[in-house]
Amino acid sequence: MMQLPPRCSELNPVENVWQFMQDNWLSNRIFKSYDDIVDNCCHAWNKLADQPWRIMSLGLRQWAHGF
Template sequence: DGAAWHQAHLTKKFNNLSIIKFPLYSPELNPIEQVWQWLRQNELANRCFSGYENIVDECSRAWNVFISDTARVIKICSRDWIKVGS
């Protein structure tokens, strides 16, 4: 999206990291957007939180549920056009 904090200069020290630039306004191409959607739909929807700490706790719990299923993570985050591995 071109935001200053999303710039590639921060990743130059990682030799095993490739930068894939997405077109502006294309959240459907960004795997993390599908993660947020899954978290909202499956773990965080229709909830009332009692405060900040409760939000953080529930988001952490939801994240742990999400990552507990490796197959789910791979299915949601992988893209046919992104080469994973060496």
Template sequence: MPDNIRLLSLPPYSPELNPMENVWDYLRQNTLCATLRDSYDDIVDACRTA
């Protein structure tokens, strides 16, 4: 690894650093939770609808 790059450890849950975590949290609580989908495309459609 080059000398000018330093790796930093992130906490396991850090929505302020990774905004996508907020999206997944919303989908789990409102749309995808306890719902079975037949295919990947069905899951993508449910996410888009949400």
């Protein structure tokens, strides 16, 4: 097993999850307050949590399964 290099976001699968949430549910919005930001982030997270197949597909690395 090899450690990931530090500050290498393209190798970290969770970065794809955050990017997907931002692209689909959080971008191009104006939030009224901090609580509005938290509410929208929680709503986006819960929508994604209801789709475990999507989380799996976002986290898969084709090159990692070739070994």
